[in-house]
Amino acid sequence: MTVTRALPGRNASPRTARAINDRLALRLLQQEGPLTAGQLKELTGMSRPSVADLVERLQDSGLIEVVGEAGEARRGPNARVYGIVADRAYVAGLDIRIERIAVEIADLLGRTVARAELPVPDGADPARIVEDGLELLRGAVRGAGATALHTVAVGAPGLVDPGTGRLRASDALPAWHGHLVDEVRSRLAVPVLLENEVNLAAVAEQRVGAARHDDTFVLLWIGGGVGAAVVLDGRLRRGASGGAGEVGFLPRLGTPELPTATDCDNGYHGLVGSRALCVLAREHGVAFDGGDDADGAAAAVRAALAAGADGFLAELATRIAAGAAAICAVLDPGQIVLAGEVGRAGGAALAELVAERLGRISPLPTLVRASAVPGGAVLRGAVLTATDAAQDAVFAPAG
Structure with a gap:
């Protein structure tokens, strides 16, 4: 375990000091799992009486409970193992796409307790979809089995207006x-x-995926659409208008056509978006099931890897590397995580090819890794975001 000391400010009031220590103990219980009072004493550096008072406060607040004992040979208060009351609050993550809606419900520790998905057919009535x-x-x-939700986090394509918190039309x-x-x-009134x-996919990669614990990286999403998420010095950067990472609009070299403010088909999107990749796969004779959507592009990549379609894979890697090089020239993130349906389908093999092409055209040393989030990265990022917000609210016991 990593030892963490409670360090209230020198001039902190007793109430403030108690609140700081309570929050620290809750974070330790969240990160390390159930702990005894002795372990909390060791990790916080607090005195035994202070830990006893802290445990009593958190139990009275309904935030922690006894979940077992530390060894059969030990009995009494010092042997009790305390854990967070995870069903104190529930959160939801929503992943809204053009073709489907997915939802995940989790407890206060972010543990999944239910998942569901709804396909959205072409031409469906918008009011009915809602x-x-x-x-x-x-x-x-x-x-x-949740009586109510505490917080919901939603991931959706498009720009989120930083002023209104709503999707831009x-x-x-x-x-x-x-x-x-x-x-x-x-x-829902929550x-x-x-x-x-x-x-949100970047949030998941940083917490539980390929960029775990890394402070600076760029997630490059390649699927039905193309986008990027920028994490610099530990912070997700959204830009002045919420549009940081709209790399689908990057102009393509060697063509007179340019993207417009409302259409990125002549930009990077038109080079590596699902439709372009499916066309490229057919040109190289790659046989795959599916249409020209994200799932079809992913199927094409998997088929190419299985068949050893080196020509297609080399061109795909070169196209991806072209956009990655532009990102690196501006941000120098040191790491690119390939995500989205195509990035996940290509896995480590595609990441290695992209890294080799990128090394030819960019002088900046850059790792290229494949997404490593189990399940859906967007949904997991939404749940993590909702859980963080709920914990900030719930883990604030009265001093």
Whole structure:
């Protein structure tokens, strides 16, 4: 275990000092798992009487409980093992895409207790989608046995206006995305946090994936669309208008056509988006199931890896590296994480090819890694974001 000392300010009031120590103990219980009072004493550097008072306060607040004893040979108060009351609050993560809606319910420690998914067919009535999405969320809450939600975090494609916290209207995305978020906010009457889905994927990669514990990296999302999430010095950077990472609009070299403010088909998106990659795969004779969407592009990459379609894979890696080089020239992140349906399908093999191509065109040393988040990175990032917010609110016992 990493020893962490409680260090209230020299002039902190007794109440403030107690609150600081309580919060530290809760964080240790979250990170390390259930602990005895003796272990809390060792990790916090507090005196035995202070730890005893702390444990009593947190139990009275309903935040911790006895979850066992430390060894059969030991009995009494010092042997009790304390853990966080994880069902004190539940959170939800929502991943809203054009073709589906996914939801995950988790307890206060971020442990998944229920998941559900709803396909969105082409031409579906937008009002019906919103109602079905709300029922998907409610049904998942019921399935988890949760009486109520504390916080919801939503990931969706597009720009989130930093001033309003709402999705900006876009001709490229269905309007029901924003309507669903608005209805969740109004009908559930709980805090709802909205974030670009690629940014949430980066949160997950930093906490439990390929960039775990890294302070600086860029996540490059390649799927139906193309985007990036920028993490510098431990902070997710959204930009002045919330548009940091819109790399699909990067101009392509060697062509007179340019992207426009409303259409990135002539930009980097048109080079590595799912439609372009599926066309490229067919040109190289790669046989795969599916259309030109993100799932089809992922299927094409998996088929190419299985068949040893080196020509397609080399061109794919070169195209991805072109955008990665532009990112590196501006930000020098030292690490690129390939995510999205194509990044996950390509795995370590594609990451290695991209790293080799990138090393040819960029003088900056840059690691290239494949996404390593189990399951859906966007959904996991949403749950982590909601859990952090809920813990900030719940782990604030009265001093």
